[in-house]
Structure formats: structure tokens, C-alpha cells
Amino acid sequence: MTGSEETPSFRLAYVPGVTPAKWVRIWNERRPGIPLALLQVPADEASGLLRAGDADAGLLRLPVDRTFFSAIPLYSETTVVVVPKDHVITAAEEVTVADLADEVLFHPLDDVFDWDAPPGEPAFERPATTEDAVELVAAGVGLLVVPQSLARLYHRRDLTYRPLTDGPESIVALSWPEEATTDLVDDFIGIVRGRTVNSTRGRQAPATSKPGQAAQEKAGRAQKPAAGAKATPGARTARARAAGAKSAKPAKRGKPRRRS
Template identity: 70%
Template sequence: MTGSAASPSFRLAYVPGVTPAKWVRIWNERLPHVPLTLLQVPVAEASGALRDGAADAGLVRLPVDRTVFSAIPLYTETTVVVVPKDHVVTAADEVSLGDLADDVVFHPLDDVLGWEQPPGRPAVERPVTTADAVELVAAGVGLLVVPQSLARLHHRRDLTYRPVVDAPQSSVALSWPEEATTDLVEDFIGIVRGRTVNSTRGRAPAGTAPAQSQRGRPDATETGRKPAAGKTTGKKTTTGKTTAGRSTAGGSTRSGSGAAKGGRRGRPRRRS
């Protein structure tokens, strides 16, 4: 790490379609004294916001420049095709890219799927944004293939969507400038990775001692725990001494026939 948590707040950028609410709630529970500020940015501006210091970390879409940024992949989205509700595609539960070959499929300038070759027939002009492309789909001009979260973000009552089984997918990651890995960034990393507040890999709040693992150590009541009834302890204890004076069933031990089975046998009695 290159610094301590001197900033009075934590600034988190996120791109359209990403929902940071769960992680923000956990942050507010664990660090109520450090306000978290959300900054929504277009996909194309996310790297600039992190590089320029407008945000401390960001929930972005991969890929990112790994020579500048660290990134922790979080999840990969299902890709869907957005269509009018009366489109023939709605008759199926899922489709393939080949099923879209005869349709105009929009490829907006802010596309996040990184197509080598977009499916379907190209539109005369590329829409500037995904929101513009959704409006064109609603007008019955063509279709749009996007991550499912963007289909939900731009939901319209006259449109629906279906999964596309062989389309590229978009992955979301937590990213931040590698040279600006602060304590607050480490705190947020712990949250998105599901670490507990006392995790030894995370940074516990000030004044909170991390919980110690009890594995390999006797419980506080271990030495007072009684063995199961009827069993005897003929084995040596950890000090090297044999247990004596009492059996574990509660009775006294005797020499001779009442001795432990592991002792030396006496001279056999001669038969008459």
C-alpha cells in the first residue's frame, strides 16, 4: 500500500448497468464515519476518472489497462437481444446469433461487447448511445444485443429480451490505479470479496481487535469436559504420566485382576 486513509471520504465510480447498492450498504455499516460518494460515469470515461483522481476506485467493465490499473473480476453478465414484444424471437426461450441474421442489429458507439463481427445486417448509421439504440428498437427499426443489466436499465413496456447463447459477454470488475492502493481501497476490496469485518486479510475498524482462530487450541471448557461413560484412559497423557487412581467411569482402579488390560500378565495358575 502506498498510503493510509487520510481522505475524509471514499469516491466510487460505476458504469451504467452496474448496481453498487449492496456494497454501499455494507460500507455504511462498517465505516459509518467515512462517507461513500457515488459517481456514475459512461464506460468510455471510467478509466479517465480513475486516472485523474476523480474517483478512488470504480466498478467498470473489462478490459482495463493492466499496466496502470489493478482489477478484481466480480461477475460476467448474460448477453441478451432486445426486441419488440411481438417479434418472432419471443417465441423461443433463447436464441443464437444465426437467428438474428436477417434483422438489422444496432451497434451503438458505446457498445461494451467488443464484437469482432456484429450479428445481423448493419444499420445505415450507428446510434451514439445504447439508450438511442433502444429507442430505435421500440420504433421497430431493428434489434439490439447488450448485457442483460443494460436491457433492464433501459426497460420499456413495449420491449422484451431473450438470452443469446453464443454472443460475447461483458465482465464487471472492481478497478483502481495500482499506485493508489489506499487503506480505504483495501476496505472496499474486502467488502466486494465478502470478507468479514474481522478478516485477517481485511483491515479491521480502528479499535477493533481481529478475532483469533480457535483451531488447534483447546476450548476454554475443554479441560473440564468429561469423557463418555464406561471408557477408561489407559493411554499416557500429554505430560507422559499415566492416569491413575480413578477410571473414567468414576470407579477406583485395583491391582491384580482389576488392573488395566495393557499391564504385564502374571504367572498362569497351574491346573490341578
């Protein structure tokens, strides 16, 4: 290796709330010689990072530009509404969009949901980030609808959340530039899809019999007729003769006649 050559690595970007630890662990077990670099980026910067080639693939939320990116949906996130702990909504185990009709809901600029506006009354301003919106919820001036992963990420002791049963859905996907599907990207695709080591590319052919083993087995089958097979006419005749010779009794000899 010359001094100008670099050790290959795999750069994986991910947006807030996504936890890639499970897949990273499997990667390190299967590809110990190729380090995996994690890059946490704001949701609105993830696509630009991949376009610029500063990451090989990313774990982000749909939608993405499918004219440029390939994407494999991985899982759907639970949608929740974040509220102060003393809010009346906490009396219910889950809520619907109709329950929010009279509430002020924040719509941050980095909102992950693909909707024009949240239900309820619009807030006096759009917070720059989801984290800023959470701070405003803590101030008691409105509520916020987010994926549960973000509610946990920005958790505060004075806040809680309830599942929103009919709210918008957020889907986490593995995405990468379609024209940059490298071998390392393909390896990571196999990991997130749950392929085992033996199911990856380069699968070995089934083991064959040892030299001479097939000939010996063939000879053994020739000596012993298969179950249910009929014997040939010659074989039946030979067995019948053998059986007759074995079971035949010697003939009795009569007394000699007297001559007159």
C-alpha cells in the same frame, strides 16, 4: 482538527447497469465514520475519471488497461437481444447468433462488448449511445445485443428481450489505479470479496489462559495418570502390598500337645 483538514471519504464510480447498493450498505455498516460517495458515469468516461484521480475505484466492465489499472472480476452478465414485443423472435425462450443472421443489429459507439461488429446485417448508422439504440429498436428498424442489466435499465413497455446463449460476454469488475491502492480501497476490496469483519487486517491473536490456570492444570495432570499409562514399579509394589494386607486371613492356631 484544523479547519483545513477534510473528512476522509471513499469515492466509487460505477457505469450504467451496475448496481452497487449491496456493497454500499456493507460499507456503511463497517465504516460509518467514512462516507461513501457514488458517482455514476458513462461507460466511456469511467477510465478517464479514475486516471484523473476523481474517484478512488470504479465498478465497470472489462477490458481495462492493465498496465495502469488493477481489476478484480466480480460477475458475468447475461447477454440478451432487445426486440419489439411483436417480433417473431419472442416466440422462442432463447436465441443464438445464427438466429440473428438476417436481422439488422445496431452497434452503438459505447457498445460494452469487445467485438468488431455484431452479427447480422449492419445498421445504416452507429447510434451514439446504447440508450439511443434502444429508441431505434422501438421504432422497428433493428435489434440490439446488450447485457441484461442495460436492457432492464432502458426498459420500454413496447420492448422485450431474449437471452442470447452464444453471444459475447460482459464481465463487471472492481478497478482502480494500481499505484493508488489506499487503505480505503483495500477495505472495499475486502467487501466485494466477501471478507467478514473478523477476516480483515489486524486480526486479534487467540485468547490465552488466565494467570495460574496452566500451572493448576499441570499439577492436576501430574496427580492423575493419563488413560492407558503404565504404573511405575514402585507404584505397583505398593499397591500389591496394600492388596495383600487387606485380603490376608489370620492363621489358625493348633491345640497344644500333651507332655508325657
